[in-house]
Amino acid sequence: MPAIQVKPGIHWIGVNDRTTDLFEGLWPIAKEGVSYNSYLIDDRKKALVDLTRSTKEGALLGQIADVMDPADLDYIIVNHMEPDHTGAIQMFRHLAPKAVFVGSAKTKAMLESFYGITERVRVVGDGEELSLGETTLQFFSAPFVHWPETIVTYEKTQRVLFSCDAFGGYGALRGTIFDDQCDDLEFYIQEALRYYVNIVARFSQPVLRAIAKLAGLEIEVIAPSHGLLWRRHPGQIVALYEKWAGYASSPGEPGVTLVYGSMYGNTEAMMNAVAEGISKTDLPLAIYDAGRTHVSYILPSLWTNAGVMIGAPTYEGSLFPPVAQVLSVAAEKRVLRRVAAYFGSYGWSGGARRACETLTEPLKWEWTDSLEFVGAPGKEDIRKGEEFGRRFAETIAEG
Numbered sequence: 001m002p003a004i005q006v007k008p009g010i011h012w013i014g015v016n017d018r019t020t021d022l023f024e025g026l027w028p029i030a031k032e033g034v035s036y037n038s039y040l041i042d043d044r045k046k047a048l049v050d051l052t053r054s055t056k057e058g059a060l061l062g063q064i065a066d067v068m069d070p071a072d073l074d075y076i077i078v079n080h081m082e083p084d085h086t087g088a089i090q091m092f093r094h095l096a097p098k099a100v101f102v103g104s105a106k107t108k109a110m111l112e113s114f115y116g117i118t119e120r121v122r123v124v125g126d127g128e129e130l131s132l133g134e135t136t137l138q139f140f141s142a143p144f145v146h147w148p149e150t151i152v153t154y155e156k157t158q159r160v161l162f163s164c165d166a167f168g169g170y171g172a173l174r175g176t177i178f179d180d181q182c183d184d185l186e187f188y189i190q191e192a193l194r195y196y197v198n199i200v201a202r203f204s205q206p207v208l209r210a211i212a213k214l215a216g217l218e219i220e221v222i223a224p225s226h227g228l229l230w231r232r233h234p235g236q237i238v239a240l241y242e243k244w245a246g247y248a249s250s251p252g253e254p255g256v257t258l259v260y261g262s263m264y265g266n267t268e269a270m271m272n273a274v275a276e277g278i279s280k281t282d283l284p285l286a287i288y289d290a291g292r293t294h295v296s297y298i299l300p301s302l303w304t305n306a307g308v309m310i311g312a313p314t315y316e317g318s319l320f321p322p323v324a325q326v327l328s329v330a331a332e333k334r335v336l337r338r339v340a341a342y343f344g345s346y347g348w349s350g351g352a353r354r355a356c357e358t359l360t361e362p363l364k365w366e367w368t369d370s371l372e373f374v375g376a377p378g379k380e381d382i383r384k385g386e387e388f389g390r391r392f393a394e395t396i397a398e399g
Helices: 054-065 089-095 106-115 185-214 234-246 268-280 295-304 320-333 351-361 380-398
Strands: 006-007 009-010 016-019 034-036 038-040 046-049 073-079 100-103 121-123 129-131 136-141 151-155 160-164 219-224 252-262 285-289 306-313 339-346 366-374
Touching: 006 219, 009 351, 016 054, 038 100, 054 089, 089 106, 106 121, 106 351, 121 285, 129 234, 151 185, 185 295, 219 234, 252 268, 252 295, 252 320, 268 285, 268 306, 268 339, 268 366, 268 380, 285 295, 295 306, 295 320, 306 320, 306 380, 320 351, 339 380, 351 366, 366 380
Parallel strands: 046 073, 073 100, 100 121, 160 219, 252 285, 252 306, 306 339, 339 366
Antiparallel strands: 006 009, 009 038, 016 034, 038 046, 129 136, 136 151, 151 160
16 A cells, blocks of 8 residues: 555554564464555654564555655654564664654653664653644653553654554554554454454553543544544444453443353253353353364454353363463453353363352452353253253343
8 A cells, every 4th residue: 555645744554464474473464464664754853653563563664655755863762662664663663864763751761672773762741842843743642552662653643643652553554554444343343342352451541540630632633653534423432442441440331251162062962052042132142162262363352242141161180271271361451350150071070160250250250150060961951951051141131
């Protein structure tokens, strides 16, 4: 994609990545891709806002060349030091010999630690401004959204917020960069939720503090580091992030996430009965096979739904490992205060239910009920499973 004008004198010069399998080496994006959004401000002074990962530095250089000679850059704004934002910094260190790196005090220390850069670095404080001519940049500290050094940059004249990781999402851009030109907005909203829960959820309180800090700004465009730019209703993505951050301290929406694993099909047979029982209510139900679905895709449902139904066999006296992994990551991401129930098969002794409780103990989950059976479920077990699911769903619906 060529450089695209965001506002007069402000260009998107980002690059798409459709070849990386894992974001942060962990979260799958092979199907969805991701964009690394960079921005060029072409005024009396020239500023580059955010960079890209090292494997895409050639593409970024080509994008800049659409607008100007990189050697003419006066400033490189470093909102965030993570290498998907700064991997190209060494190249620009040499191609833009007069450019000053602008960031927070913690950014200055990280520039030396990550890249050995100690010269041409300017530290900006919270609320500090930098004039480029007709345009003025204002910097706001946004610590732990999602690293401690993070800042966001606001262009005051044309009211553009370069929000870094805040308000971003997975998903390579499909020919347009703007929300109002996108024909599949729901895809990007869902990928923004997955990105939020995968990357930012543990830092939900800092997210809410940042939203409160920026609430007084007049914003016409939100320009994040990943995903769509929001200009039709920039408040939409802010409201979504605020809602998602709120789930860190609230029990979630009425709905059930059913996470199961099955070794030989016995627990899966019961899962179908439990799911049937849940479906007899009007509650939303999402079902995930933990052995075949990456936890990245399960986390959004766990984050937003109040009810969690776990189905797994006892494995060597404990919980079936793929399901245990999901609960471990849920604990890492601080999925708090859910209402849960367990069902599963065992051969000669139980243990899976106890492991569920142990894994989620720091999360203050309320375990309401359990249904265990030996070997394969019989007809009476299946009947009990359906009733078990219906009863649990009614508990969730009642709040």
